[in-house]
Amino acid sequence: MDKNNKKLLIRRAIEARKNAYAPYSNFKVGAALLTKSGRIFQGCNIESASFTPTICAERTAIFKAVSEGETDFTAIAIIGGKTGKKIDISNSAPCGVCRQVMREFSNNLKIIVAASENDFREYSLDEILPHSFGPEALN
Numbered sequence: 325m326d327k328n329n330k331k332l333l334i335r336r337a338i339e340a341r342k343n344a345y346a347p348y349s350n351f352k353v354g355a356a357l358l359t360k361s362g363r364i365f366q367g368c369n370i371e372s373a374s375f376t377p378t379i380c381a382e383r384t385a386i387f388k389a390v391s392e393g394e395t396d397f398t399a400i401a402i403i404g405g406k407t408g409k410k411i412d413i414s415n416s417a418p419c420g421v422c423r424q425v426m427r428e429f430s431n432n433l434k435i436i437v438a439a440s441e442n443d444f445r446e447y448s449l450d451e452i453l454p455h456s457f458g459p460e461a462l463n
């Protein structure tokens with residue numbers, strides 16, 4: 325994945341963050357998921373007044389892709405932070421539930437946690453979800 329594609333994916337995550345529905349936490353997150361076939365699925369977090377139905381941006385993007393028949397992913401860019409505050413990449417790593425959902429479809433997804441197009445950190449899924457449980461265990 326070259327630098328320009330990473331920047332593009334981050335831009336799409338920034339764009340997706342604008343649609344975040346987070347009136348309770350005011351923590352808005354955007355994600356952009358790149359499939360092996362070259363498509364990009366965007367997602368934002370969506371909260372609920374009854375709290376538990378809340379879904380993260382990452383899972384919104386992944387479920388959109390899976391529901392459109394795409395299950396092979398190359399990378400996901402994520403950007404999150406409180407409205408009106410400077411984004412800090414150390415506060416926007418994907419939550420444990422999303423890591424497990426990522427693991428369902430890949431064990432070497434590239435995770436790009438971004439504060440801007442030029443300020444991001446990359447992780448592999450294996451790095452942030454070591455010793456993981458995955459679908460192979462049920463074979």
Ligand SMILES: O=c1ccn([C@H]2C[C@H](O)[C@@H](CO)O2)c(=O)[nH]1
Pocket residue numbers: 346349351352353368369370371378379380381382404416417418419422
């Ligand atoms: O990786 C994360 C962490 C949190 N959230 C959302 C869930 C909730 O709406 C808000 C605060 O936890 O941020 C995400 O979308 N992705």
Ligand SMILES: [Zn+2]
Pocket residue numbers: 380381382383418419420421422423
């Ligand atoms: Zn999550």
